[in-house]
Amino acid sequence: MFKQEIKTLIENKLTEDGLFETGVKGVQLFRVTEGVRCAPAVYEPTVVAIVSGTKEAILDGKSYVYGTDQYMCCSMSMPVEAGTPSASPDNPLLGVFISLDTPVMTELTMEVERACGMQRQSKGAKFPPSIALSDWDNDFAEALMRLLQLSQNTADTAVLGDSRLREVYYAILKGGAGESARRAFGVGNEIARAIDYLSTRLDETVTIEDMASQVGMSRAVFHRKFKQATSMSPIQFIKSMRLNTAAMKIVGGMNVNEAAMDVGYVSSSQFSREFKRLYGQAPKQWSRDRQIPAGLLEY
Secondary structure, X not given: OHHHXXXXXXXXXXXXXXXXXXXXXXXXXXXXXXXEEEEEEEEOOEEEXXXXXXXXXXXXXXXXXXXXXXXXXXXXXXXXXXXXXXXXXXXXXXEEXXXXXXHHHHHHHHHHXXXXXXXXXXXXXXOOXXXXXXXXXXXXXXXXXXXXXXXXXXXXXXXXXXXXXXXXXXXXXXXXXXXXXXXXXXXXXXXXXXXXXXXXXXXXXXXXXXXXXXXXXXXHHHHHHHHHHHOOOHHHHHHHHHHHHHHHHHHOOOOHHHHHHHOOOOOHHHHHHHHHHHHOXXXXXXXXXXXXXOOHHHO
16 A cells, blocks of 8 residues: 555656655655666665666676565665666656665664664674665555655655654664664674775775774684675675776766776776776776666666
């Protein structure tokens, strides 16, 4: 029932492709009617809930295809490939993009763990995956509907927006993606903190030792836990974050040399070699072959 109401609301709001601001910070509606194959992207901590069509995200070769039955929760910044391969005018992709605010999620995670008596993960516990698919449950669907209904009234949005968004966050933490979200935002979130450290320094030289020392781990322990959480080794992750970020800048119109420098490459030839090794084409040729609608890689 709630899902159909959400779909109707989005259909009424969006008559053209693109993103629609709801008035609540970090919450947007989207509509896509053009099929686009997966392309490099960087997912920030987000939840994407779809009410029509399907979307695909690929992380280290593993495909996550989700539609109206499941929502996607990415609990840490991750280099992925994302696309809308099945979108069309007859089968539009409609959904909601929710950015996960780190301070609010951290505070709420700790409250949930205290209130629900959840056991904190031991140091030796495995990390849950950083991308998780969760079935829509009644709590999530109702909280999301209550949040989106605010967009019909500016005053309601201004007064109640933050509290309704908090209800959605709470439903996520209790739902099928809750373990992944709680580990990223609660106690024991060392890998998420290391990734955040890297993400703000892509134009600098960041080593595995730097990341490990930031969270008080040895290189060996950090390497093992990092791969559990991201499915990639730290070196592979760093390279993918830099190249995916550069690819997005190039698609956005930045020239290749400038994009390379922005993500820490001092040699354009090295950048081109590594780019071609990962994507199969030199940067300029790759960008010419991909016409990606503006804003698509944001969600």
